[in-house]
Amino acid sequence: MANNPHNQQGVSKASTTQHRRRGKKLEADILDSTLNLIKQTKYEAITMDMIAKHAHTNKSVLYRRWNSKADIVLAALRTQTTDLAAKMKQIPNTGSLEGDLRELFDWISTLLTSMHYTNIIGLMRERLGGISMRDYFDKFARNNFLSQMVRTFFEHASERGEVDLTHFDEALYDLPALVLMDAFYATDDTTIDRSRLDHILSDVLMPVYRPFLTTGNGDAK
Amino acid sequence: MANNPHNQQGVSKASTTQHRRRGKKLEADILDSTLNLIKQTKYEAITMDMIAKHAHTNKSVLYRRWNSKADIVLAALRTQTTDLAAKMKQIPNTGSLEGDLRELFDWISTLLTSMHYTNIIGLMRERLGGISMRDYFDKFARNNFLSQMVRTFFEHASERGEVDLTHFDEALYDLPALVLMDAFYATDDTTIDRSRLDHILSDVLMPVYRPFLTTGNGDAK
């Protein structure tokens, strides 16, 4: 009772207790710290204690909010992608399926090359190498904005009569996500640059989608 | 010197030292044990000590041969797939691309439904949930026999003049592996049955590949 280790009587309160953050503010700070760490260090090299220390908090605080290291890192990354998705504001509507897709790819390219995101491929390949398949599929590959957006493009194209979806299987909406994922993971290139994305769109995806276009009559060029 | 814990003088040697296995024999036993374990328990619940104990050996023996838990489990699974790949003996050559693909899918179906492999999807989705993307891509998705075989089918088809590969991108050889992987991981179904595989081949892959067929003249049905 007499000497509680916390009552170092007289020592300026600045160094002892700095106004505890809680709720959203604390959470935002933690994710921000995590993001900073993942920009500098690869996933495997980051420890939960590091994240906690970096955010001036404690491991138990982290586990109260997220279930695993993968969860917290993915959550941190998602703040960024949803941020940028919001910036993209309205869904592309150029009047043609290919135009819409190209705008989406432009945007991905911007996302990847913009200052903040140059490392995102490195991130995915090197730093997120330890993230499990299950996590990846659950949280990124399916039901993500990418596949959603592609689906919307096709719906618009269908309304315009540009495309015939009679024999178009649902699975084909996920193709861009799958092929991009493949490109991110299965290559040794350090960067996925603009030309690489162009290649994927022009030579892989469009050839797949083109046969579903109803260019004038029955068969395309 | 007098009482070395190992010299329990007189105790039948059967219980003390049972002829140490080494080399290939030991390795085969370990992989076999691992396979047995993964059939019963999910990946995350298996420990290296369990594997070692199960194979009546020691953890250090495991790490002498494989670099990680993922490695040893993948190695164990691969013994099975390469086993079956060997049984498949010659590459399908039915005279048509679709026929060849269908035979490959038949074979995958057999693999998945045969006694030994009913659990392989559960394995992939539940028990291998902890395997990293990187490991997966490096060791399964790319440069695997599946993509290789698809490539061969297309080469044969090209030789027959059945298909025109001028604008066919390399990435499309990997499509079956990617789509199957997606099906394995991103669904909540317990089984990938025959009809599911049929659907993937008929409604997803064939529509993608068909436009490259040179059925008679320039454009197909």
Add this chain to the structure above:
DNA sequence: TAAAATTAGAGACTAAAGTTCCTAAAAAAT
């Protein structure tokens, strides 16, 4: 067949994820 080189097996050790329990701030309720 004895000596030398390998390699299995036992077990201690390290590091980091994830858990638990406790104390003390901060916020909400009275």
Add this chain to the structure above:
DNA sequence: ATTTTTTAGGAACTTTAGTCTCTAATTTTA
């Protein structure tokens, strides 16, 4: 303003992957 509820933060603890070292069995070499 005081009590109650919630939640942050500290720290010890458990588990398991992965490392390291030592001893003894097996194989190879001479």
